Each structure stands twice: as structure tokens, then as C-alpha cells.
Amino acid sequence: MFESGNRTWERNEKTEVAARGFTGLPVGVSRWDVLSQVKRLQRELGLTATQVAHLEFLVGYTRDQDWQSGSNPIVYLTVSATANKRSICERQVLNIERALNRAGLVCWHDSGNLRRFGHRSANGELLQAFGVNLAPLAESYKRLYCMAQELEQRACVWKQQKTTLLLHKKVLRQQLTLHPDHPAVGDAQKLLLSLPRRIEARLTITQLLQWSKQMLQLIAAFHEVRDPSSTDQIEVDPAVDSGPQDRSCRKKTSDRSEIQFRHINTNNTKQTLSNERSSERTLPVGNDLKIALTADAERALEKIKHESAVPARQHPIAHEDRSTSPPLPGLEPPSAQAVLLSSGIEHITLKQVLTCASPMLRDMIRNTSKSAGADWEAVIEAATLAAGYLGISKPAWQEANCKLGSSAAATLIVITERRSTDPATTINSYGGFVRGCLAKAKAGDLHLQKSVFGLLSKANLDE
Template sequence: MAYACSPGSGFRRFDAFAAQAEQTAGEFRGLPADCGPAQALAAFKRAAPYMQIPAGVVQLIDVLFAWTTPLDWRGGANPIVWPRNEKLARKLGLGVRQLQNLLDRAIRLRLISHLDSPNGHRGGQRNADGTIKWAYGIVLAPIGTRIEDFRQTAARGMAEDAAIDALKKRLGAVRRRISSLAQTAIDHMLVGTAADEELALVLSATRQMKNVRDIDLLTGCVEQMEQRGRALEAEIAAALVEIQAEQMQSETNIITCSDADECTHSTTTTEPQTANAVTSSGFPEGSRGEGFAQTRTVASSVEEDLEKHGVDPAFIESVSPELCHSLRHSQHGWGDVIHLAERLADQAGIHKTAWHEARRVMGERGAAASVIATVHKYHAGDVRQPGAYLRGMNGKAQKGTLHLGRTFHGLKDNRQSHLMRAMHDGPDPRAMGDLARRAMALVLSGRTS
């Protein structure tokens, strides 16, 4: 009675997958004339990644092919191999149970079939010419039957790979382009371009599309990013043309003034001596002392903002003593600050046109304060191109959006924070600029020998 309840216990299970594998094996009529077993195996291996065939199954088929000969794949023959499970497991470096799972998976994928002997054992014998006389075991005929399917699948997969690679290269190119445009916007302080948002979007798209193989989805993403990149490039190019036009206009004004016969140049005294005025091809020498005569009769909005926030020469010196240690300590005059700013601009590589434009837009005091703030940030590593940064400040000043007073108070707060951290980390928070300033004060007061 127990046998009647489980008649197939211990035998190979026959299901829909096994039936399909046997049907595929029965359709084998030999390999094409231009194809041998090596070519059939190669076609299967090329198609395997695109058919989601596990690597373990691919290795199993590769090992099984080693027991076949070209005669087994001719028309009318049946490619059967009969290694025992223990021997096959050793070849693959697996356990017997792991091998059985791979064989079952190969049947589900219609890659092999089984031809069992009456006693359930594998075995076979070859004739003297190498043809199979009789055999029971693992049938590889399904691979021969599906040779064209493997070829077409491999061709489609490789074509998709090429298309996907091309699309991802385009996405990488637009990512690099938008990154470069975003850096240009930062260097030239171009506001309103939303370059940072475009950069974040293209970086997110690159991450999301990393493992995507949907060509339509990938194409739509790449085309959209390219379109946004072109729009950003056109916007930044227009802004740069506008900046260049302003610089050329400024240079034209300066050259016209320098070439005019009746042009009066600024001097360092309260009474201009036009007959003895001297001009220089570099930065003009600034004035020193309290007797500096402003070229503007009315303070600029930037100078009014500095005065509103209490930013005077003494305040500027306290914010950046490393840069301002050469200022006189008996009295602090804007003439000294302007002279220092001219020298710092020259040392930092700021073009003279940017300095002249700053003087025209912000006034002498505003320009000097802007240069010192720019060089201070340049030395701190916050600014990469001081000339471009100063031109950006000129643009903000023209629009009335430059708040230089708040900038200096922010620099002062940052300096105090650094000093507090240094005091916490060590006993001596004094900067080199502070030491130089104190030494200069001692020299000027005659306290040193």
C-alpha cells in the first residue's frame, strides 16, 4: 500500500520542464555545416549573459562538452555523455548535491535532457570509428537545436551593449561639460544661472542610469541632460560676453583718459600738480597719509555701506593683520589702505582693468576694501581666481547688491572663531600677522635697539 501511495519515490522527477527539454532534444538534426561543437559552445557562452544563465550552469555545459566529439553532433547522431555525478562534481569543484541542483537548473533552461538506462545508471560505449554505439546519460542535443537562437540573442545583446555604451559615454560627456560650466559660474561669480542645480541633476542622473539597460529610458535621460547642458552653456556664454564687454569698455575708458592731452591724474597731495603728474603702465601708485584727495566728490553706495557698518582702516587691519601689518600704527588712514590694496592686487595677479573698474564703481575706499577682502579669501583658499572674484564684486556693486560691510564683519567673526579654536588646541593663538604688527609697532615707537 505504501508503494502505491509513492510509486515514483527515489526516481527522477518528470515535470513540464523535463518534457520541454526532451522535446527540444528530439528536434536535433545535427549542427549546421558551418558549425562544429566548438562553435556551438562559443555561441552558447556569448548568449548566456543575455539569457540570465548562471555562471555555474555555463561552467557545467563547458565541462560536459569535453566528453563529446564532432561525430556526436552530425545528423542522425545524439550527443550524449555519461560521467558519474561524483566524477563530474570533482571536475567542477562542487559537492554532489550542488551538482544535482545545477543539472536541474540546466534542464529548466532547456539546455540538457536525460536519457536513462533501464537500471537508472549512466553508461555508454563507442565503436572503433569513434561513433557512439550505445549510451545513457546527459543529452546535450538541446544546445545544438537552439544554436540559431543563441546566435541571434548574442547579436542582439552585443548591439544593445554598444548602444548603451555610446549613450553612457554621451551622459558622461554632458556630466563633465556641466561640471566645467558650474566651475566657470563659480569662478566668475555668475548669479542666476542655476549651474549648481544642473550639476546636482546630472550627477543624480548618472548614478540612476548606472545599471539601466532600457535603451529608451536611457536615451530620454541623455537627450534631456544634453538639452539642459546646451541651455546652461548658452546662458553662461552670454554672461561671459557681457563681462568681457564691460572689461573692454573699462579698458577703453582708461586708455582714452591716459592718451588725452588735458587729462588730470590723481596725485598724493591735496593740491594736484598736473604739470608733474606721472602715470605708470602697471597699477597706479596710491596715496599715503591723511592728506589723500578722493577722486569722487560723493561717496559710493559701497563706501556708504562700509561707513554704516563701521568698517574703517583700523577695523580692516584687525580683520586681516597678516595682510595689513605694514600699515602705520600711529594713525590709520585710507590712503595707506588704498596704497596697500594696489600692491596686494598686483601681487595677487589681479588685472589692472579690474582694479580700475572697482575704483570707478565702488570708489577708492570701496575698491581698496574689496581688494583686501578678495586677497584675504584667496590666501584662505576660498577663492581660486582673485581677478574673477573682484570682477564679480564689481558686477554686484553696479547692481547695488554688494554688502561689503557685512562681508568684513563675517571675516571678523571667522577670525575670532579660528582664534578660539586655536586657544582651545594650544596655548599660543597668535598669528604671524599679529606678531609682525606688534614688532612693527615697537620699531616705530623706538622701543627696540
């Protein structure tokens, strides 16, 4: 029978210990925060998209009070009912649960006959339950949080080493161009040819450091031997201040190009159009060139300054962030709708977006809503949080808001987060997916309404 598939010798004993020591989630941490850490560390934990989707399904069948001290987040849904709701077979349900148990995220609280059932009180309190216990997932929050922080720091170090390597590569190529007859040219060309064309994420930090070290050694070898004629020799006469300057007591310099030429011994360092001396000293900041204006130009300038002092009229647009600063003088502010790229958001309603959202996002929207019902502001705020745990960088999220608008950007995050739980449409990089959608919007090929209508056409969207 499939109900007795969780054998004792197949269990992870650490999860049993974690379940017995469950004291509730930390203060300020919800069940969805724990799930977001699992999604962020999916590759490091060795989980597939199907397993993460099943874990989200189990978390959705619990209540907030089940994750508090004195209770247990147990899902007492039977194996057959779980298989029917997820449209998979019962054996696959048990295989996924075993994989989650090996990862240390779930365990089982079995009855005497290994049947799964439970009862709740009138106020929703869990009185008795036998089934899948998610207490190990709650106890793993601190471990998952530390892993996420370490992964983020490691990514930051890797990015810095990549930037350093590319800089050294550029300097080494410049040295090859300037010194083609140097003895180290052969080694430098050999090293550059051995480097990959693209620095991909699979390369380790150790490999990047090794290449940077080799490049630094070659760059130092190029700097050791220099052509004396290539350096400027400057000699200063010690008797410069002893008397009037003449040809014999001026600074001796090598020949220089006439481009950006400047006299050394002059009291006037200010360039003028007529190349004449000026008694005024150059200001440290600002424009050095003063052009006389005509009477008509002066009057036009005064008129522009007077008009710019009057605050511009505000034109608020629903659910879009607009700057409150007045427009620049002499320029008409462009239409807000003309700045945004076409995305198809005008064909989508708030109710459709809420229906397409995953159970976790819907719960986040309810928590961020200031009123009784959900609104666009709550959707945008929840989408901002979701973009963070999906790994979408702040510049990419800000670019989506600027080019598509807050509502369209939030709808894009809802679609992206929903697709992340679908094994048939896996996404390797969520930031790349968002930037790809922005490129489609720039070309006029982004149609969010088609994605929303496609999700709504599915029969079992939340299963």
C-alpha cells in the first residue's frame, strides 16, 4: 500500500530530532519567509523545481497558528488526495516526500496504522494530526538564512574578482600593443589565448585569482624594461626664483604635441577664444567662457527664469510613481504615458492578477494591504519583496518600474514567480528573464495579457 511508504530505515534521523525540538518560528518570520529561502537555495540544497513546488503546496495547506510554539505544522492530507490535487501519481508523491526528508526539510508524524488524518477545533487550532510534519523546515530557517548570506557574499567576491580579471586583461593587451618586441610577449599571448571568451558563473574564485596573479606578473615584467626615449625628462633650474626668468632659467621639457598645449611660465591659465591674455583668474569650478548675450536673449532668459519659479501642475496617474519636481526651463515635460513601453497591462484587471498569483504571493499581498481588500499598492509592495527573494537585482527591478510602470512590473513578477513553480517552464535566471521581457517590450513584442490569460485557462492553477 502506498500509505505505508515512509519506512523507518529510510528516514532522516536529524529531522526527527528537529521536529521534537520545535518551538515555533522566530519573531517576525512567517512560513513564506522560510519557503523563500528554500527557493533561493534550490540548487545548493539539490532540489528540483517539482520538489520545491510540492513543498510550497504543503506549506499552503498549513495555517499561521500551526507554526507557533505549542503546535506543529502537520499536513494530514492523504497521499491519494495529494496526488489528485497535484495531478501526479501516488508513488511520485512518496518519492518527493523522501527527497525532501533527505534534504532535512520534512519528516512524518505517523499514526498506528500509518494513516493520515487530523482534526481542528472551532477556532482552527490543530487538535490531532498525523501526516507530513514541516517542523524541520521551520527549524532549518537559521541554517538556510546563513547559507543565503554566505552565498550572497560569495557572489559579491566572485563579481569583484571577475571585474579585476577583466581590468588586468585590458591592461595586458595595452602592454602588448605598446611593446610588441618585449621578451614577455609570447607568454602574454599564450595566457590570453588560454582564457575563455566569456567569464561564466561556473568558474571558481580560485581560478579567477590564479589568472589575475599570472597577469600581474606579466604586467610587472612589461614595466621593468622601458624605453628611455618614451619617458619625459624634466629638469628644474634651482635658480628660478633668484631673478628675472630668461631662456637659461626656464624649465626644460621634452617636445610635446600641440594638442592640449599649455605654456608653463605664464600668469594666465585661462583659455579664451582670441588667445589673448586676461587679467581674470580661472575659477576653480564653473564655465571658464563668458559669452555676451544680446538684449533679446537677456529678456528671454529672464522670462524663462520667471516661468520656472512657478510650480508645474501635477498630473497623477493611477498606480504609477511620478516626480514632483518642476520641469526644466524651456522644455515641455513629456507625457507620462509616452515614456512607458507597451506591455499589455491595459488589458489586465486586478482580479485577474490576484487569481494568477501563487498562494504565497496572495498571502504576502494580504499582509501588505492596508485596507480590507487587496489593491494595486499591495500587489506592487509584495512584488518588490518577491523580486528580492527570486534574486532579481535592484537595478533590474528599478528599470522594469521605469520602463513598464509599477503595475506592469508587479504583474511581470507575479507571472515570473508562478512560472518558477511549474516544472514544464523552468527559469535558470530570473534577472535574465526580466531583462529579456524588457527587451521584448522595447521591440513591442511584450504581451503580458497573453501570459495572464494562459495561466487563467489552466484548470488546476493552484495545485
